[in-house]
Amino acid sequence: NFLLTQPHSVSGSPGETVTISCTRTSGSIVTNYVQWYQQRPGSAPTTVIYEHYQRPSGVPDRFSGSIDSSSNSASLSISGLKTEDEADYYCQSYDSSTQVFGGGTKLTVL
Amino acid sequence: QLQLQESGPGLVKPSETLSLTCSVSGGAISSLSHFWGWIRQPPGKGLEWIGSASYSGNTFYNSSLKSRVTISVDMSKNHLSLQLISVTAADTAIYYCANGNFYNILTGWGYWGQGTLVTVSS
Numbered sequence: 001n002f003l004l005t006q007p008h009s010v011s012g013s014p015g016e017t018v019t020i021s022c023t024r025t026s027g028s029i030v031t032n033y034v035q036w037y038q039q040r041p042g043s044a045p046t047t048v049i050y051e052h053y054q055r056p057s058g059v060p061d062r063f064s065g066s067i068d069s070s071s072n073s074a075s076l077s078i079s080g081l082k083t084e085d086e087a088d089y090y091c092q093s094y095d096s097s098t099q100v101f102g103g104g105t106k107l108t109v110l
Numbered sequence: 111q112l113q114l115q116e117s118g119p120g121l122v123k124p125s126e127t128l129s130l131t132c133s134v135s136g137g138a139i140s141s142l143s144h145f146w147g148w149i150r151q152p153p154g155k156g157l158e159w160i161g162s163a164s165y166s167g168n169t170f171y172n173s174s175l176k177s178r179v180t181i182s183v184d185m186s187k188n189h190l191s192l193q194l195i196s197v198t199a200a201d202t203a204i205y206y207c208a209n210g211n212f213y214n215i216l217t218g219w220g221y222w223g224q225g226t227l228v229t230v231s232s
Binding site: 001033035037039044045046047050051056090092093094095096097098099100101102103104 | 170212
């Protein structure tokens with residue numbers, strides 16, 4: 001099995017751009033889609049990015065996903081940071097028989 | 111808009127069986143393009159995939175839980191079920207059901223239920 005490694009925490013000020021990384025330990029980050037989920041305190045997760053780059057309807061275009069094959073990692077970028085973006089963010093991917101979540105990153109909006 | 115609602119006992123005794131149901135509204139569970147699953151989150155910790163299923167009977171389970179877990183899809187009731195046998199305190203968590211309409215059964219999730227807390231204690 002593989003792991004998805006995320007930073008424990010990131011922070012930014014309103015209006016800034018923050019990026020959260022997600023590194024896959026084995027297997028290709030490119031050929032296995034990455035999803036990103038937002039979880040506000042006390043709430044269920046919601047999907048902000050699916051299939052590497054796609055945004056579900058209703059998710060603002062301030063949220064974007066990217067893939068870097070050289071580092072075997074994915075990233076979630078949030079631009080024009082708002083206080084409402086303060087939450088835990090989880091990346092998730094899979095292989096032929098299993099699905100894995102990253103450990104989660106706490107985003108603090110200062 | 112698809113809606114998912116988990117239900118079941120909030121308290122289960124050690125060594126007994128945890129049984130949860132996820133009621134689906136706003137769509138048919140029998141849709142070929144949809145996949146269904148359960149994810150859990152111990153208090154204060156991260157998300158853990160339990161397993162995934164399709165209405166046609168394909169299932170995949172987390173290897174750490176595979177010997178204890180069964181996920182099934184009931185088309186007649188339009189709901190998804192989870193059974194976890196021989197529970198211990200380590201199974202205490204919020205349990206979420208989820209739906210995915212993406213590349214394959216393991217790709218990921220587009221819709222989530224609100225979650226239900228299950229505590230394992232005598």
